[in-house]
Amino acid sequence: MNPIFKAALFMTGAIASFSAMAVAGREVSFALDTFEIMLFRSVVGVVIVCSVAAFTGTWRQIRTDALHIHGIRNLAHFTGQNLWFYAVTVIPLAQVFALEFTSPIWVILLSPLLLGEKITAARAVAAILGFIGILIVARPGMAGLNPGIVMAGVSAIFFALTNIFTKRLTRTQSITCILFYLTVMQLVFGVAMAGYDGDIAMPDSQTLPWLVLIGCAGLLAHFCITTALSIAPATVVVPIDFIRLPVIAVIGMLAYNEAVDIWVFVGAAIIFAGNYFNIYTETRKNVS
Template sequence: MKALSDRPGLGILFICFGVVAISVNDMLIKLLSGGYPLHEIVAVRAGVGLVITLSLVKLEGGWSLLRTRTPLLHVARGLMVVLANMTYYAAVAVIPLGQATALFFVAPLFITLLSIPFLGEKVGPLRIGAVVVGFIGVLIMQQPWKEELATSRIVLLLPVISAFFYAILQVMTRKLGLTTRASVLAVYLQVTFLVVAFGFWLVAGDGRYVDRVESEALAFLLRPWIWPEGRDALVMLVLGTLSGFVGYALSAAYRMAEAATVAPFEYVGLPLAILWGWLIFGEWPGASVWAGCALIVGAGLFVFLRERRRQSPAPGRRRLWGRR
């Protein structure tokens, strides 16, 4: 029988489902970003998501599962996902969805690096080299040879910063997931979102600071709350439903397989983001974005293939745990 943390096939299935849902989530948030503050969208999304994740906790074993011996680690993990979301969606409000997603997809490379000190996973020089190539792709998308860009380079760095926070989150998930159910991990995330969103509402919910900023990304964080009506209310309900299942799927994926195994499958979201950007927002990546994408994706796939090769048994030896 396979160990809970040694089920790579199921982990990959969960990560693919979660990433597809995230791509739809990102597209819908970009649709709403012109009229609502991010913390309002997050509050509604987390409220609906919390109901779903609590239902999953009940199905997986009951409320006693919510007890934890590591509350500080759960709080730290929750803060990482909040920071990852804030920095990423602040960028999505300004730059094309495909470009933001491509920059964010250095996250698996960050995860590969962080898995060395935090998870004790062995990463050889070839995979380290692939990580370097991936970050060269980020540099190309920053276009340092240009004196001026249509978008601030700080805004272009936001998805990369988000990827770093997200990588820390998933490494923490791997540690917590050995003893904590995926539904419980998702509940703690939704609660953190609600607490942070409520804090933003107390400080900036009336829009008192929005006129003091020129950046569209900061304006998305500081706009006043507006009661959603009609289609917008439905979109927020869909966002909450997606959030509930995304949190569970990602937590389950990183509980069931090694980080370096499941992380590269997050690249499924990149072509989807480009598709949504083209269909919904009329965005099409330029040459530097395509070049950066190729290096980042190529690096991630190389890391994945090396990991799979490392896990494969030598010829003539028995396979362990049914791996292929």
């Protein structure tokens, strides 16, 4: 199979998974708070990861030499995912996804501090375009910054931290090891945060299928993106990922009567242009 076509198929799976997770998160929000959603998502994740590790015989890849990095990564991801689940319940889904696309911009800005990487001219241009896009999507002077927009924007920062520490972990840790600590540590975080008041709402017959979907979709989305990037250049994968925005906008319109805001698309397109310009420049530099 052609690598580009194969990558496109995996990205189709990622788009479907992210969209399903957003819808499922909104559907269970009436009964569970974000900490409880993350708790039960992690339960599903632990079962899946441990089953796959047992079936494939990759238990031996789970190491303990980088637990502190795993802890920082998973705390960042847990925080970002909680904020993201909150955002999908209070603002249009397309707006959440548009602001999520700023995560690579934050990677550019935080990498010099955490990875020792330099900010090149291309990365600076990408960051500037990204912030212009944020202003267009959020339009703080038009309707004010509501909590949903703020939470969606901040979640992108924590997702960027997650990506940075994931990059550090992949130098020495396997995918099985990373996913194992992802699900186990976030299960512990979920129990602690959901149970701090001594009251954890349990899923019922109505919310349980949505929670299983969230757990499966979360793991599948990251697996699909990682696989797509392993078989095709980022310059191919990233534009396909951008299709998430019109897809979720249509879903929001059909399922929740959300209006399609053209300025969300304009801002997201500028954010995408900045990301793509940086990826294209980095690719050309590596080839030369």
